[in-house]
Amino acid sequence: MAAADRFDEVLALLRAHGGRVTAPRRAILRALIDHADHPTAEQLTADVQVRHPETHESTVYRFLDDLERLGVIDHVHLGHGPAVYHFADDTHHHLVCEACGLVVEVPDRALEGFRRRLRSDFDFEMEPRHFAVPGRCRACSESAKVSSG
Amino acid sequence: MAAADRFDEVLALLRAHGGRVTAPRRAILRALIDHADHPTAEQLTADVQVRHPETHESTVYRFLDDLERLGVIDHVHLGHGPAVYHFADDTHHHLVCEACGLVVEVPDRALEGFRRRLRSDFDFEMEPRHFAVPGRCRACSESAKVSSG
DNA sequence: GATGCAGTTGCGACCTGGTCGCAGTAGCGG
DNA sequence: CCGCTACTGCGACCAGGTCGCAACTGCATC
Numbered sequence: 001m002a003a004a005d006r007f008d009e010v011l012a013l014l015r016a017h018g019g020r021v022t023a024p025r026r027a028i029l030r031a032l033i034d035h036a037d038h039p040t041a042e043q044l045t046a047d048v049q050v051r052h053p054e055t056h057e058s059t060v061y062r063f064l065d066d067l068e069r070l071g072v073i074d075h076v077h078l079g080h081g082p083a084v085y086h087f088a089d090d091t092h093h094h095l096v097c098e099a100c101g102l103v104v105e106v107p108d109r110a111l112e113g114f115r116r117r118l119r120s121d122f123d124f125e126m127e128p129r130h131f132a133v134p135g136r137c138r139a140c141s142e143s144a145k146v147s148s149g
Numbered sequence: 150m151a152a153a154d155r156f157d158e159v160l161a162l163l164r165a166h167g168g169r170v171t172a173p174r175r176a177i178l179r180a181l182i183d184h185a186d187h188p189t190a191e192q193l194t195a196d197v198q199v200r201h202p203e204t205h206e207s208t209v210y211r212f213l214d215d216l217e218r219l220g221v222i223d224h225v226h227l228g229h230g231p232a233v234y235h236f237a238d239d240t241h242h243h244l245v246c247e248a249c250g251l252v253v254e255v256p257d258r259a260l261e262g263f264r265r266r267l268r269s270d271f272d273f274e275m276e277p278r279h280f281a282v283p284g285r286c287r288a289c290s291e292s293a294k295v296s297s298g
Numbered sequence: 299g300a301t302g303c304a305g306t307t308g309c310g311a312c313c314t315g316g317t318c319g320c321a322g323t324a325g326c327g328g
Numbered sequence: 329c330c331g332c333t334a335c336t337g338c339g340a341c342c343a344g345g346t347c348g349c350a351a352c353t354g355c356a357t358c
Contacts, residue, residue, distance in 0.1 A: 020304090020305055020306065020353080022307080024307070025306085055307090056309070057344095057345085058308075058345085059306080059307060061344095062346090063306095081343085083344090095273045104271050106267070110271075113263065118255075118282075121259065124286060125286075125290040126244070126282055127284040128282060130247065130283055131280055133267075134279055138273070138274070167333095169326075171334090171336080173337095174335085190316085191315085206316085207337075208335080230314085230315085
């Protein structure tokens with residue numbers, strides 16, 4: 001989806017649900033779209049405050065909550081530290097290296113075998129959208145082996 | 150391992166590393182051993198304070214950190230909210246129902262297929278010891294289907 | 299283009315979960 | 329039973345986020 005389309009589409013959806021389009025909301029949505037990767041609420045607040053320094057963090061949190069309720073975005077906890085946000089139509093999961101913080105995105109279907117196994121063996125429906133799967137990237141896992149061996 | 154053995158063994162290990170055995174530490178370790186499931190630091194503090202009300206939460210956190218550094222215990226984040234603690238020799242992983250909070254323990258080997266897949270396809274070594282795997286238990290996943298359909 | 303009112307805002311207080319510096323206390327090796 | 333040093337209780341502090349409130353403003357209506 002083109003960024004301009006997304007911008008107008010989200011605002012239309014917001015209005016359709018009785019929400020109002022305000023200057024802070026435009027700026028926050030713009031910041032979300034402009035961030036290619038996974039921004040935190042703090043990063044988005046900082047981006048918005050470059051042009052609108054009076055914008056308060058609580059405004060950002062509240063609008064992010066609204067967008068999440070509308071199904072526009074999701075938030076993910078990558079580990080300790082703040083949550084990150086991304087558009088909900090971008091359906092992937094996150095692997096996070098606990099050593100260097102690298103985030104690897106994996107498509108949902110990569111989970112299918114494991115999900116089936118947990119379903120049949122443990123009556124559990126895995127859904128790691130809200131929390132990332134922790135571990136080590138190859139580089140960190142190899143350097144750990146070298147330094148400890 | 151019998152509880153009494155574990156108690157003495159941990160204290161011996163502590164002393165072997167230059168640590169001291171104090172009344173608060175005995176009480177915290179006792180509370181850890183007496184908890185069959187996965188207590189939070191707050192629960193352990195409360196348990197200890199039944200008999201030793203002067204015990205401070207920071208003492209509990211510090212001793213838990215020490216025990217973790219000694220490899221005696223691990224902490225796991227089950228989701229939002231406080232971390233829980235368990236003995237490190239009890240090597241399992243945690244599936245947590247995000248709806249009802251149910252914790253399912255799974256042995257490490259249940260992860261092997263998925264771990265191999267992530268390793269070969271994404272150069273990633275999954276190690277979900279420090280964060281639980283989120284999802285829904287069977288009951289919650291079925292009641293969600295009913296109420297939404 | 300003025301009016302009204304509900305949705306939104308900035309602000310500051312507050313919350314949870316946890317950490318830290320400090321001065322005083324107390325293990326435990328000698 | 330001394331003395332060194334680890335440990336303790338205490339309170340302040342921190343990150344990340346939430347909430348109540350009074351003021352403001354989008355926007356539907358007239």
